[in-house]
Amino acid sequence: MIKRSKPMSERVYIFDTTLRDGEQSPGASMNTAEKMRLAGQLEKLGVDVLEAGFPAASEGDFDAVSQIAQKLKITEVAGLARASKEDIDRAWGAVQHAVKPRIHTFIATSDIHLKYKLNMTRDEVVKNAVEAVKYAKSFTENVEFSAEDGSRSDRDFLCRVFEAAIEAGATVVNLPDTVGYAIPSEFGELVKYVMDHTPNIHKAILSIHCHNDLGLATANTLTAINAGARQAEVTINGIGERAGNTSLEEVVMALHTRPNYLPMETNIRTEAIYPSSRLVSMITGILVQPNKAIVGANAFAHEAGIHQDGVLKNPMTYEIMKPETVGLNRNKLVLGKHSGRHALRSRLKDMGYDLSDEELSVVFTKFKELADKKKHVVDEDLEVIVTEGILRTSDIFQLEYQHVTSGTTVFPMASIKLSVNGRSVQGAGYGNGPIDASFNTIAKLTGTEAELLRFSVSAITGGTDALGEVTVRLKENGLIALGKGADPDIITASAKAYVNGLNRLEYLKAHPVQASQFM
Numbered sequence: 336m337i338k339r340s341k342p343m344s345e346r347v348y349i350f351d352t353t354l355r356d357g358e359q360s361p362g363a364s365m366n367t368a369e370k371m372r373l374a375g376q377l378e379k380l381g382v383d384v385l386e387a388g389f390p391a392a393s394e395g396d397f398d399a400v401s402q403i404a405q406k407l408k409i410t411e412v413a414g415l416a417r418a419s420k421e422d423i424d425r426a427w428g429a430v431q432h433a434v435k436p437r438i439h440t441f442i443a444t445s446d447i448h449l450k451y452k453l454n455m456t457r458d459e460v461v462k463n464a465v466e467a468v469k470y471a472k473s474f475t476e477n478v479e480f481s482a483e484d485g486s487r488s489d490r491d492f493l494c495r496v497f498e499a500a501i502e503a504g505a506t507v508v509n510l511p512d513t514v515g516y517a518i519p520s521e522f523g524e525l526v527k528y529v530m531d532h533t534p535n536i537h538k539a540i541l542s543i544h545c546h547n548d549l550g551l552a553t554a555n556t557l558t559a560i561n562a563g564a565r566q567a568e569v570t571i572n573g574i575g576e577r578a579g580n581t582s583l584e585e586v587v588m589a590l591h592t593r594p595n596y597l598p599m600e601t602n603i604r605t606e607a608i609y610p611s612s613r614l615v616s617m618i619t620g621i622l623v624q625p626n627k628a629i630v631g632a633n634a635f636a637h638e639a640g641i642h643q644d645g646v647l648k649n650p651m652t653y654e655i656m657k658p659e660t661v662g663l664n665r666n667k668l669v670l671g672k673h674s675g676r677h678a679l680r681s682r683l684k685d686m687g688y689d690l691s692d693e694e695l696s697v698v699f700t701k702f703k704e705l706a707d708k709k710k711h712v713v714d715e716d717l718e719v720i721v722t723e724g725i726l727r728t729s730d731i732f733q734l735e736y737q738h739v740t741s742g743t744t745v746f747p748m749a750s751i752k753l754s755v756n757g758r759s760v761q762g763a764g765y766g767n768g769p770i771d772a773s774f775n776t777i778a779k780l781t782g783t784e785a786e787l788l789r790f791s792v793s794a795i796t797g798g799t800d801a802l803g804e805v806t807v808r809l810k811e812n813g814l815i816a817l818g819k820g821a822d823p824d825i826i827t828a829s830a831k832a833y834v835n836g837l838n839r840l841e842y843l844k845a846h847p848v849q850a851s852q853f854m
């Protein structure tokens with residue numbers, strides 16, 4: 336591996352707005368307790384500034400911002416406010432007890448917003464912005480000013496507003512791509528233009544705040560950082576208004592992974608990224624798409640045999656980051672129809688099966704047959720294949736016949752014929768339903784005392800003609816065995832699974848060494 340020499344790096348401040356812009360995702364509203372919990376996690380993650388909410392929006396938001404401000408020990412806490420005294424009063428009221436309070440005030444600068452939304456002239460916007468910053472400044476040194484819809488604003492007017500805001504005391508000026516309209520090269524040029532044409536820009540930090548309407552939020556943020564921006568406004572999992580905001584994890588890991596091209600550092604503890612992502616998803620109820628960069632379920636998963644073989648030999652063949660770096664324990668080899676022998680052997684070894692080459696060949700053939708029918712082959716499938724194909728001899732019990740009656744007007748009943756050690760036995764029994772009736776009858780015929788720990792049904796293929804697959808987990812005298820059965824009729828599949836589980840228990844009773852692998 337080529338060792339990278341890390342160039343001198345500069346600091347990029349991470350401003351997290353999961354609790355404010357993130358909460359603007361439809362359906363993502365959080366209560367105060369949830370916001371507090373998330374704020375604690377974001378502090379652990381190491382964000383520099385946490386925008387806790389929009390205190391003028393509601394009593395609840397005010398309360399949450401105020402409690403977060405009092406709770407956090409090291410993180411700056413910001414409250415958003417329109418360019419109005421009332422909003423700024425509320426923002427200050429909520430953040431004032433923070434160790435480092437920040438008032439974040441904003442007004443739109445694009446002509447379309449001026450004309451249709453604000454009904455203001457450019458001069459009025461400048462005046463409003465200056466008054467708002469000055470008023471905020473009367474409470475705290477730490478004032479951020481945002482030019483909403485900055486990326487669609489006239490460049491020279493944008494520079495004029497920033498110059499006036501900095502003159503009025505803003506310590507951070509933020510250039511948002513509010514509607515996710517910018518293209519990376521264009522946004523980079525705009526940032527450079529602002530840096531070159533705002534005379535007092537060196538007195539403030541230039542921030543960017545991108546939305547993801549064209550899927551370009553991370554690219555725009557990185558280009559802007561390259562062009563001189565030093566604060567990135569982001570959210571966990573990229574949640575936010577409409578298509579969301581720039582995702583924290585993508586920006587941080589891009590800077591972390593590509594220091595030669597992006598020689599910038601953040602204060603983020605990357606190992607806290609994944610737990611933070613899980614918490615945001617759990618609290619907001621917004622699921623993370625499986626193929627989401629960094630935190631998606633598949634971000635470190637490998638399904639193709641050639642990739643799996645490579646990853647087993649050296650993870651860097653197909654992984655540009657270590658999963659541990661973002662707080663994941665390990666990469667995941669997903670076993671499916673594209674998997675090869677190396678991945679299968681490795682998974683079996685993790686499960687405690689050290690097979691010879693011949694045994695592996697037998698299991699591999701059965702595994703591929705199953706993988707053709709099923710998307711993912713999971714550990715329980717492998718257990719069945721190994722025990723069926725390698726460990727087990729002939730079955731003691733065989734299902735020869737099953738007939739059930741059930742419906743809304745009859746008592747569920749099952750008639751069963753089994754072969755027990757080659758001898759036919761039959762009987763009938765009742766139950767709460769046809770499956771319960773079948774299990775009761777089979778238990779009576781076999782004399783088993785096994786306890787049913789788990790029963791699950793899934794469809795191997797799609798549609799109403801799907802092959803139903805039933806899995807049972809049985810326990811007897813401390814031994815646990817899985818049973819599987821597949822059939823288009825799930826009642827038959829259930830009986831097959833139960834009989835299969837009983838056979839496995841019998842096998843384990845007779846082979847205590849193998850039994851230890853199931854504990």
Ligand SMILES: CC(=O)SCCNC(=O)CCNC(=O)[C@H](O)C(C)(C)COP(=O)(O)OP(=O)(O)OC[C@H]1O[C@@H](n2cnc3c(N)ncnc32)[C@H](O)[C@@H]1OP(=O)(O)O
Nearest residue numbers: 356389391392393417418419441442443452453483513576
């Ligand atoms: C790009 C962004 O993410 S901006 C933040 C967006 N977030 C939110 O809006 C969530 C919180 N918002 C709210 O709870 C409400 O909108 C409130 C409480 C702030 C205001 O509610 P209302 O007083 O009923 O006003 P409403 O939301 O309908 O309209 C917004 C008003 O603010 C004005 N306004 C919008 N932005 C600004 C600004 N930055 N500075 C001053 N005034 C502004 C609008 O022109 C409009 O004024 P009008 O009533 O004179 O036409």
Ligand SMILES: CC(C)C(=O)C(=O)O
Nearest residue numbers: 441481483484511513
């Ligand atoms: C309030 C500002 C920063 C905003 O969220 C936006 O412009 O998208």
Ligand SMILES: [Mg+2]
Nearest residue numbers: 356513544576
């Ligand atoms: Mg926004």
